[in-house]
Amino acid sequence: MRRIVRGHDQYMLKRYPFTTTTHHHHQLETQPNKTQFTMANRANVSGAKSSTLSTPSTLSTEAQFYTDIASKNVEPLWTVLNKMVPPKPNPSSVVTAWPYEDLRPVLMQSGIVVSAEEAERRVLMLVNPAMQAPYTTDTIYAGLQLILPGETAPAHRHVAFALRFIVEGSRGFTAVEGQKLMMERGDVILTPSWHWHDHGSEGDGPMVWLDGLDLPVYRFLPVNFAENYEEARYPSELSDNSNWKLPWAPVQAVLDENKETETYARYDYKSGEHGKHLSKTISGQAERINAGATTKKVRETVSFVYHVYEGEGYSTIVSPEGKEEKVQWKGKDTFAVPAWSTISHTCTQECGSAYLFAVNDRPMVESLGLYKRQELK
Incomplete structure (x- = not known):
């Protein structure tokens, strides 16, 4: 199952270029998750709020969220989970x-x-x-x-x-x-x-x-x-x-x-x-x-x-x-x-x-x- 959240294409290209093209013979497409969280759900999940990190109530776009967390030296696993734990071996080399x-x-x-x-x-x-x-x-x-x-x-x-x-x-x-x-x-x-x-x-x-x-x-x-x-x-x-x-x-x-x-x-x-x-x-x-x-x-x-x-x-x-x-x-x-x-x-x-x-x-x-x-x- 793909765990890829919409609205983060620019972040993904900058931070995870390998998620869009791993090598020339196949691609990992970025597409919306069928079970998107609502803003309210995110508020419940987020827990403690940071004074410097945008909160769900002030978050204008998901892209802003990904931009904000980059400065914290953390990155979202859900955007690359399918790549890190693939359904079969996934070598980078080719014949x-x-x-x-x-x-x-x-x-x-x-x-x-x-x-x-x-x-x-x-x-x-x-x-x-x-x-x-x-x-x-x-x-x-x-x-x-x-x-x-x-x-x-x-x-x-x-x-x-x-x-x-x-x-x-x-x-x-x-x-x-x-x-x-x-x-x-x-x-x-x-x-x-x-x-x-x-x-x-x-x-x-x-x-x-x-x-x-x-x-x-x-x-x-x-x-x-x-x-x-x-x-x-x-x-x-x-x-x-x-x-x-x-x-x-x-x-x-x-x-x-x-x-x-x-x-x-x-x-x-x-x-x-x-x-x-x-x-x-x-x-x-x-x-x-x-x-x-x-x-x-x-x-x-x-x-x-x-x-x-x-x-x-x-x-x-x-x-x-x-x-x-x-x-x-x-x-x-x-x-x-x-x-x-x-x-x-x-x-x-x-x-x-x-x-x-x-x-x-x-x-x-x-x-x-x-x-x-x-x-x-």
Whole structure:
């Protein structure tokens, strides 16, 4: 039921602009409540009268009431209650795709415009068009980072947790707290909270990876900060066995265990240190869809940033508001899916399988007791 009182449009536009337009694909309309209070009713409800606040007997318009209370550092809940307690999840982010063939040229151009040392992190942020940086979804930040041969992205550490899915290149490295981890396509590299880390390349071609961080969380919990190391590199030694490096080959082996009998499989990444999610905020998953197969329609109170490791197909995504979109994808493409969207993947290739990687916010949602999952027909 809408609890919106007439006569306060100007106040609403000034104080609550999000109540008239939350994002470009739906609106919260302002309209009169069918059960308006009379002035007498308001007098009974108002109780004690203030010498500085207009009373019902002197109140000429409802707009004056809203103007008066603004100076008291109070605001009327009834004007926004439907927005604050919606009948279903109401993410601000929208379905968005970033084809790699569109982004790679400008990413390579960025390597000419600015060095890794100058930029500290040469990244093209994947910004959701319904929001602004650092939002790729409401809770996940993602970006494509570039390191060229011989470059070093200087050592630093930060509160935010980060994972990186290697998109392109070989013989690049990330050094984490003294462990130098060589990076190959499909690897997941972790940089836990407040761990020193730097990046570099010993190869002869560009290194590109997808960054996934929990940065949006710190817009509401303002405790994220960073520290630069005194040198460009933190002292490190090559490590062939680290809990912070998760190669692709073992993941695909698990996905393919029942490939002949099951057209779909999902693998949830776990930490080698404690066997749980990769962090307390965000984690990763991988999926296999056989040629010609379509997955079940599923929705979760979780948002995703998908990256196509291999294959071609499309994803049918229905927003919580009921808007259906079809995202066509192929190798190295990335797309964002808001929470509580119904998702179904289809692999359109004639042979082989498609493999998807996704950053998700499931750990945070589960920790708060908010995780829900539904299969739809």
